[in-house]
Amino acid sequence: MSARLSLHARVSLLFAALATVVLLAAGLFFEHAAKRHFLEDDRQELDGKMALLCQSLKTLHPESSMALAAQIHDIKAGHPGMVIVIRTSNWKLLSLVGNRRLGLRLLEGVELGDPSPALVPYAGHFYRVLERRVTIDRAHALSARVIMALDISDDQQFLSKFLPTLWFGIATTVLVMGVLGGLAVRSGLSPLHKLSEKVAGISAQELGTPLSLEDVPRDLKDLVGAFNRMLGRLDRSFQRLSEYASDIAHELRTPLNNLMMQIEVTLAQERDAQEYLATLQSNLEECGRLSHMTSDMLFLAKVDQRMCRPKAECIDLAAEVERLFDFYDALAADHGVRLQQSGAATAFGDGLMISRALSNLLSNAIRFTPKGMAVLLTLKDHPNEVRIEVINPGPEIPADVLPRIFDRLYHREPDTRGNSDNIGLGLAITKAIVELHGGTLCATSTKGETRFTISLPKAIPSSS
Ligand SMILES: Nc1ncnc2c1ncn2[C@@H]1O[C@H](COP(=O)(O)OP(=O)(O)OP(=O)(O)O)[C@@H](O)[C@H]1O
Numbered sequence: 001m002s003a004r005l006s007l008h009a010r011v012s013l014l015f016a017a018l019a020t021v022v023l024l025a026a027g028l029f030f031e032h033a034a035k036r037h038f039l040e041d042d043r044q045e046l047d048g049k050m051a052l053l054c055q056s057l058k059t060l061h062p063e064s065s066m067a068l069a070a071q072i073h074d075i076k077a078g079h080p081g082m083v084i085v086i087r088t089s090n091w092k093l094l095s096l097v098g099n100r101r102l103g104l105r106l107l108e109g110v111e112l113g114d115p116s117p118a119l120v121p122y123a124g125h126f127y128r129v130l131e132r133r134v135t136i137d138r139a140h141a142l143s144a145r146v147i148m149a150l151d152i153s154d155d156q157q158f159l160s161k162f163l164p165t166l167w168f169g170i171a172t173t174v175l176v177m178g179v180l181g182g183l184a185v186r187s188g189l190s191p192l193h194k195l196s197e198k199v200a201g202i203s204a205q206e207l208g209t210p211l212s213l214e215d216v217p218r219d220l221k222d223l224v225g226a227f228n229r230m231l232g233r234l235d236r237s238f239q240r241l242s243e244y245a246s247d248i249a250h251e252l253r254t255p256l257n258n259l260m261m262q263i264e265v266t267l268a269q270e271r272d273a274q275e276y277l278a279t280l281q282s283n284l285e286e287c288g289r290l291s292h293m294t295s296d297m298l299f300l301a302k303v304d305q306r307m308c309r310p311k312a313e314c315i316d317l318a319a320e321v322e323r324l325f326d327f328y329d330a331l332a333a334d335h336g337v338r339l340q341q342s343g344a345a346t347a348f349g350d351g352l353m354i355s356r357a358l359s360n361l362l363s364n365a366i367r368f369t370p371k372g373m374a375v376l377l378t379l380k381d382h383p384n385e386v387r388i389e390v391i392n393p394g395p396e397i398p399a400d401v402l403p404r405i406f407d408r409l410y411h412r413e414p415d416t417r418g419n420s421d422n423i424g425l426g427l428a429i430t431k432a433i434v435e436l437h438g439g440t441l442c443a444t445s446t447k448g449e450t451r452f453t454i455s456l457p458k459a460i461p462s463s464s
């Protein structure tokens, strides 16, 4: 659910929820403070008057009712609704001023707020009631029960008007803050919206143009920087892909042109069966080259799309190399080159793929080795990896060219382009195979010697 909410909705809701919690807490605090304020006021008032009255009762003679009445009159001054009831322990009603019915009812009650005043509603009014017991005459064990009720209806009325207003104010503030918060979040997120509009407008031709960092807020700069770097990578891949596509077209065009030309020339006039046969044979060779080229490209495309899974078989590399040498013997003899092997090793992987990778390296090495010299293939079995090296004397590959020889369709002999069988996919395929097996392929070329090194792990990683 939360993942489906927009960032705007999420931040706005969070803000509204926080504002609600804070304002609710503030509302509860004010309500409690207001009630407490009135309670404290009433308590002070009642405590003061009660202390005065109790003091008088202790000092006055119980029978001098005039003096007591005068005292009660003073105490009641300014509080017209106040009720004061005094009854002695021998059930004599010393005084009952104010609402008589309430006074009598209060006398029936027990524990009417001692020491804290109690709130008693009566006939539409609210009273704060305090009760004390005071010893009047210790010698005769005479005590009195004193009840004082303060009419606080005005305070309660004020509270009953103030509290709804307070809560209404809080509810309105929550609503207003929610709306304002939503607007603030929208305006705060506007750079993000602008950014997404810019990103949505980037076309394939604009991959090389990074997004400007000028108007971007500081916290989005890292994101835009990372996005720009990704754009750069995409641009380079896109360029490589379009170069690759145009190279493919170029490579396919030449043999197709050759085919068409041969067929046109042959059909231009009547020929004997021998000539037709020769043309068909030449066409077949050209078709073979085309088929070889397309299957190489298809293999690389499958590797790219992770549709190739190497088998995990145990390969006796020495035996495999021997078979390859048998195959390449004739070609090597043609070039006047010798093939030498040293060491032995066992690898785990796809036998056919590994043989294809070695075959590409061998055919290159034979091609570039000067007449009368030898190609050396060494096998080394290390505890964690198998190392295969194909070393040949011959022309040095310049350092700036070395990283590019693994690129697809890269070949360095411009004069032979289109006329040779070599299209520049051999090393790209070898590298792809080695990497499928979780290994590495690297090349060095110094002092007239070129060396290709394959390192294969003892087990194929599961990600391959
Ligand atoms: N042993 C080597 N010595 C010198 N240069 C080499 C050697 N192996 C490869 N190269 C250079 O690397 C380039 C790429 O080699 P790669 O095997 O990919 O293509 P290719 O041999 O030209 O064509 P393909 O292998 O598709 O028939 C070659 O054209 C060549 O210039």
Ligand SMILES: [Mg+2]
Binding pocket: 360, 363, 364, 422, 425, 426, 427
């Ligand atoms: Mg090659």
